[in-house]
Structure formats: C-alpha cells, structure tokens
Amino acid sequence: MPIIAQLLFDHAVNGIRQQGKRAVDEKGLCQYRAPDGCKCAFGQVLPDELYDTRTENKFSYTVISTFAGLEELKSYDDLLGDLQAAHDRAGFSDCSLGHKELSALTIEKQEELVEESFSHVANKHGLKYTKQPWNRVK
Numbered sequence: 001m002p003i004i005a006q007l008l009f010d011h012a013v014n015g016i017r018q019q020g021k022r023a024v025d026e027k028g029l030c031q032y033r034a035p036d037g038c039k040c041a042f043g044q045v046l047p048d049e050l051y052d053t054r055t056e057n058k059f060s061y062t063v064i065s066t067f068a069g070l071e072e073l074k075s076y077d078d079l080l081g082d083l084q085a086a087h088d089r090a091g092f093s094d095c096s097l098g099h100k101e102l103s104a105l106t107i108e109k110q111e112e113l114v115e116e117s118f119s120h121v122a123n124k125h126g127l128k129y130t131k132q133p134w135n136r137v138k
Contacts, residue, residue, distance in 0.1 A: 016044065032063075054067075
C-alpha cells in the first residue's frame with residue numbers, strides 16, 4: 001500500500017467527516033471551496049495557498065495539470081479523481097447520482113452513499129478504509 005496515497009485518502013475522507021457534510025453551492029453543485037467554507041474531497045488536499053477560484057467546476061486531473069504548484073499530485077490523479085467522484089455524486093455506490101440529486105437527499109443518506117463510495121475507492125487503490133460517522137453540523 002503506497003503511504004502517500006493512504007495519507008491523501010485519509011486526509012480527504014477525514015476532512016469530509018469533520019465538516020459533516022459535502023461542499024456544495026446554493027444550487028447543490030459541488031465546489032472545491034463552498035461558500036460556507038466546506039471543502040470537497042479534492043479540495044481537502046488542495047493547499048489553500050494554491051487554491052484559485054478558476055479551479056472550480058473543473059475535474060481534479062485538469063486542475064493538477066493546469067495550475068502551477070500541483071505537479072507532485074500528478075502521480076495520484078486517478079485516486080484524487082475517484083475521491084472527487086465519491087464526494088460529488090457517490091460515484092462508486094450502487095446508485096451513482098448527479099450532484100443535485102445527491103444534494104437533495106437527507107444528510108444521513110448522503111453520508112451513507114458517500115461512505116460506501118469511499119470504501120470502493122479504498123478497495124480499488126489498495127488502501128485501508130474504516131467507516132466512521134460524520135460530524136453533524138448544526
């Protein structure tokens with residue numbers, strides 16, 4: 001198991017869990033940096049000093065290859081793209097949804113589907129996964 005990949009995975013997944021919800025705008029579309037300060041899975045590993053609003057609405061691999069300072073993440077763009085899909089649309093659960101459809105579900109259902117997707121991402125990349133509850137934002 002690659003150590004850096006595990007660290008990136010843990011950092012992204014635990015960041016989502018700590019904030020207790022997905023990072024979306026008022027329309028339910030995923031954001032690297034949402035208006036309420038939440039970050040998506042890729043946004044969790046995107047350093048604040050390298051964040052640029054022009055990165056929004058772009059795939060993680062496009063951001064990695066386009067914006068300076070992110071070259072070291074290139075080796076992990078498959079993992080980071082999978083994490084992005086897990087966060088944005090529960091892309092590895094049994095029912096992959098669109099951004100808005102996932103956002104329309106209860107926070108509990110979003111948590112269930114996104115965690116299921118995180119589990120699949122971990123398995124795909126040979127990483128360890130332990131399900132943990134999300135912090136509930138009041």
